[in-house]
Amino acid sequence: MERLQVAVQEARERRARLTEADPRTRTPALGPEPETPVSPWGKLSSVTPPRRRLLRGRIFLNARAPGGVAIDLLRTRLLKLMASNGWKRVMITSPNSGCGKTNVCANLAMALSRRPEGRAVLIDLDVFRPSLAGTLGLNPTTGVADVLTGRVAPSDQMVSIGGNLAVCASRSAHPEDANVLKTRKAREVLDEIERDFAPDIMLFDAPPFFGTDAVIAASDMVDCVVIVGASGESSIDQLDRTESDLSQYTNIAGIVLNKCRYLAGDSDAAYPQ
Ligand SMILES: Nc1ncnc2c1ncn2[C@@H]1O[C@H](COP(=O)(O)OP(=O)(O)OP(=O)(O)O)[C@@H](O)[C@H]1O
Ligand SMILES: [Mg+2]
Numbered sequence: 001m002e003r004l005q006v007a008v009q010e011a012r013e014r015r016a017r018l019t020e021a022d023p024r025t026r027t028p029a030l031g032p033e034p035e036t037p038v039s040p041w042g043k044l045s046s047v048t049p050p051r052r053r054l055l056r057g058r059i060f061l062n063a064r065a066p067g068g069v070a071i072d073l074l075r076t077r078l079l080k081l082m083a084s085n086g087w088k089r090v091m092i093t094s095p096n097s098g099c100g101k102t103n104v105c106a107n108l109a110m111a112l113s114r115r116p117e118g119r120a121v122l123i124d125l126d127v128f129r130p131s132l133a134g135t136l137g138l139n140p141t142t143g144v145a146d147v148l149t150g151r152v153a154p155s156d157q158m159v160s161i162g163g164n165l166a167v168c169a170s171r172s173a174h175p176e177d178a179n180v181l182k183t184r185k186a187r188e189v190l191d192e193i194e195r196d197f198a199p200d201i202m203l204f205d206a207p208p209f210f211g212t213d214a215v216i217a218a219s220d221m222v223d224c225v226v227i228v229g230a231s232g233e234s235s236i237d238q239l240d241r242t243e244s245d246l247s248q249y250t251n252i253a254g255i256v257l258n259k260c261r262y263l264a265g266d267s268d269a270a271y272p273q
Pocket of ligand 1 (some may be wrong): 057058094095097098100101102103126207209258260
């Protein structure tokens with residue numbers, strides 16, 4: 001009987017040792033749960049740009065208008081070019097002011113937000129004449145420079161349109177903020193936005209190329225640029241100079257001719273119906 005009790009005791013001790021050594025049967029140590037990263041998209045307030053504001057600013061609501069088809073084509077070509085080169089960030093500039101940079105940028109962003117999948121970030125880098133907020137009917141209480149200097153967290157400043165377009169826009173012009181574009185902090189914040197929001201494309205509305213050093217300063221923060229020329233306003237020489245100067249600093253994704261009055265004969269506005 002005594003031997004039997006000893007054997008039972010030994011078996012208990014052996015089982016206790018085995019349980020201790022096997023991590024699958026060990027009771028987890030009490031303590032804080034491991035943190036799961038929270039997507040910053042969920043923190044953004046969601047806005048719906050007023051339809052009338054969009055129409056007034058020549059922002060197409062869909063691809064049915066002939067101009068809307070051109071924007072969808074630009075979106076898809078740009079996405080393919082950028083994906084094939086591994087590019088994420090594209091800056092939109094023009095030789096001079098008023099060529100339609102903001103219009104092309106806002107139209108592209110809205111066309112990107114109509115995709116069933118994929119996420120985009122739109123940032124107004126035009127500290128001289130920020131007009132994305134007005135074009136899209138947004139009312140930011142702080143500006144892009146507040147984000148790029150780290151004063152305001154991106155997720156507190158940006159808003160979401162359609163759940164897959166995050167917009168960082170400014171309320172008013174601050175030319176003195178042009179120097180913010182030259183700082184390491186601005187680069188770090190953009191890297192943080194790219195990492196946390198995980199967009200497949202980031203669009204930057206920029207000032208005109210001529211007149212300041214802002215576009216060259218920002219050119220190494222992006223992977224490529226689109227140059228917008230205005231039909232009847234931009235000369236071939238201005239477009240050439242903008243392209244050749246900028247190509248020293250970044251990739252040229254293409255040139256868009258805006259404000260064309262006549263459509264190419266191969267568009268078929270009646271299809272599909
Ligand atoms: N395709 C177009 N057809 C007709 N008008 C247009 C077109 N694109 C833009 N515009 C008009 O031209 C003006 C300038 O457009 P926009 O603000 O987009 O240009 P910009 O290049 O961003 O100007 P800025 O240099 O001041 O930032 C606006 O009044 C806009 O409505
Ligand atoms: Mg503009």
